[in-house]
Amino acid sequence: MNRLSSLAAALVLAFTMPAQAACPVAEHLIDAYGISFSGFGKPLPKAERPLLSGARAADLVVVSLPNRKGNVPDGFLHSALVDKGSGTVWIRRKGGFVPVDEWYGPVKLKAPDLAGCAVEAYR
16 A cells, blocks of 8 residues: 555656756756746846847747746746847746736847757747
8 A cells, every 4th residue: 555655646746747848948047047936046137028120030939948846826937039040038927926927138148059949939
C-alpha cells in the first residue's frame, strides 16, 4: 500500500509540475529577471505595447515564458515578443489577482537563440 501511494504521489507531481523551458531565450529571460507567477525578481521598465513600424513581420515571434514552480489561479503568465532582426525583446505580463495586461522592456539580446522554442507569429 505504501508503494502504491508513493507511485500515486509521483504521478501527480509529474502531471502538475510544468516542464522546464527547452528554449534558450526563455531560459535566459527567466533566469536574468527572475520571472515567475508572482512577477519579476529584478525590476524591468514598464512599457507601452510595442509599436513595431519598420520591423519585418517575419522577424517578430512570441515565446512563452513558463512558470517553473507551476501556475497558480491568480498568478501571472508571461511571454516574450522577440524581434529576431534587432535582438530586442519585450515581456508581456497577463493575469494576476486583479487581471493585468502589461508590457515591460525593451531588453536587448546579443543573438536571440530560438532553437527548440515553440514560437508563434506576433499579431
